[in-house]
Amino acid sequence: MAGTSHGHTPAAWTGVIISFVGFCAGGVFMVGDSPVxxxxxxxxxxxxxxxxxxxxxxxxxxxxxxAEMREAREAAGRAQVTTRTPAAETQQHARA
Structure with missing residues (x-):
């Protein structure tokens, strides 16, 4: 999910922040015995x-x-897999 930037939009952030504030206030009111x-x-x-x-x-x-964007993303993923060589993978493991 990290590669898709899922949830990194103004709509997502705003909705979550408002809901989080309501949830926290609800917890305070629950402990304070205030049903309203x-x-x-x-x-x-x-x-x-x-x-x-x-x-x-x-x-x-x-x-x-x-559909065009999905095909382009999948094609880019396939191209990345085919261009890797064993020597490049060995170098990446050596750096880690």
Whole structure:
């Protein structure tokens, strides 16, 4: 997943931060025995989801991968595998 930059978008960061704040506040209200505050915080968690989806629809999320992009990525991966030589792999292992 690290190679796909999954989640590295303004929509993802904003939605997660809002939901995280709501989750933390919900924990505080739960310990403080405040059901109204707890459920309001759960509303903030849902709000984070809604904001993230709206931002993604506005174009601030990860674009869908087209068939051409997928084929190009796969071709680049195949080219990288075929250009490796045993000597290059030995040098890479020696550096590590």
């Amino acid at each position: 505050g707890f459920w309001a915080s759960m509303g903030v968690v849902i709000l984070g989801l809604v904001v993230g989806v709206i931002m993604r629809l506005m174009g601030l999320g990860m674009p869908k991968e087209s």
